[in-house]
Amino acid sequence: MADDKTPAGDNPYTQIHVVQSGDTLSKIAQKYYGDASLYPKIFQANRDVLSDPNKISPGQKLRIP
Amino acid sequence: MKKSSFWVLATLAAVFIIGCQNQRAPAEQAVAAAESALTNIRDAATRYAPDQLQAVDAQLNGVKDSLAKGDYKGVMAAMPALNTAISNLKDTATAKQQEAQAASEKAKDAWGPLSSDVPKMVDAISSRVDILSKSHHLPKGVTKDTLAAAKSGLDSMKSAWSDASNAATSGDYTTAVSKGQAVKDQASQIMQSLGMKS
Numbered sequence: 589m590a591d592d593k594t595p596a597g598d599n600p601y602t603q604i605h606v607v608q609s610g611d612t613l614s615k616i617a618q619k620y621y622g623d624a625s626l627y628p629k630i631f632q633a634n635r636d637v638l639s640d641p642n643k644i645s646p647g648q649k650l651r652i653p
Numbered sequence: 654m655k656k657s658s659f660w661v662l663a664t665l666a667a668v669f670i671i672g673c674q675n676q677r678a679p680a681e682q683a684v685a686a687a688e689s690a691l692t693n694i695r696d697a698a699t700r701y702a703p704d705q706l707q708a709v710d711a712q713l714n715g716v717k718d719s720l721a722k723g724d725y726k727g728v729m730a731a732m733p734a735l736n737t738a739i740s741n742l743k744d745t746a747t748a749k750q751q752e753a754q755a756a757s758e759k760a761k762d763a764w765g766p767l768s769s770d771v772p773k774m775v776d777a778i779s780s781r782v783d784i785l786s787k788s789h790h791l792p793k794g795v796t797k798d799t800l801a802a803a804k805s806g807l808d809s810m811k812s813a814w815s816d817a818s819n820a821a822t823s824g825d826y827t828t829a830v831s832k833g834q835a836v837k838d839q840a841s842q843i844m845q846s847l848g849m850k851s
Contacts (some may be wrong), residue, residue: 601770601777603849620848622795623788653780 602633603652607644620652629653676725683732684720687713687739694743701749702742709738760826767833768821774840775810781847782807794848803843810836810843 605616613627621629631641633653638644691698691713698706712735719727782803785791791800813836821829844850 599773599777601774601844601849602780603777618792620792621784621788622790622792626784626788629784653777653784 598651605650605652607646607648607650609646611644611646613641613644616650616652676729677723680720680725680728684713684716684728687716687732687735690736690739690743694739694746697746697750698742700746701753702745705742705745709735709742712738757826760830763830764821764826764833767830767837768818771814771817771833771837771840774837774844775807775814777849778803778810778840778843778847779807781849785847792848795846799846803847806839806843810839813839 603620605611605620607616613630614624617627617630618624627641630650630652631638633651637648637650644650691709695706698709712731716728716731716735719725719731782800785795785800786804791797813832817829817832817836820826820832841850
């Protein structure tokens, strides 16, 4: 699910994904990039809120660069 | 009889010449004043009312021709219309100058948010295009043609944005906003095509 709200100070035109139950970074990468292997791009863009690419929580807002 | 006629004619000629001389100075002064008034507004008129200025110039040249031919009566007769035309020209140029200044102020206000938004949009698109270029497949709704169009669109947007920024730097905010808004519209369209908008 995409969301227009952005974390404060961010580029307001960077797309935001609100994590849903069952989401993984790979699934999110597949959705936005068509390629699950590009999940590190999302991980790198969200290092301030993610410490482990395998640990994301429903409701988290992730930048999709 | 002949002698008296001579003196009558001579007297009339003298009166005529003196009369002309009496009209010459006011005519010259009136033309000089009109030229001066026109000089004072020429820059603004050239920019904001060029057609009207051309008509007034033609009118002034006609009066100057009359002056050169010694038709001082004609000059004085033409002066009210010329002065009115100069006054109208001044009013038109002033009004259009004020309109242009108001439009420029409005454009300057619009440039602020535009100059903040567009580079961020371009950055976001650039980032997405870079990533999609590395993707083995493209996401649903995005084709190779879409991606290629986005890439070429990025180049044209960067060029157009540079033009807009240069216009703003030189103080031409009307042009800056016009070009900048076009870039923003294009960026918005590309974002839509890449699925970057929900």
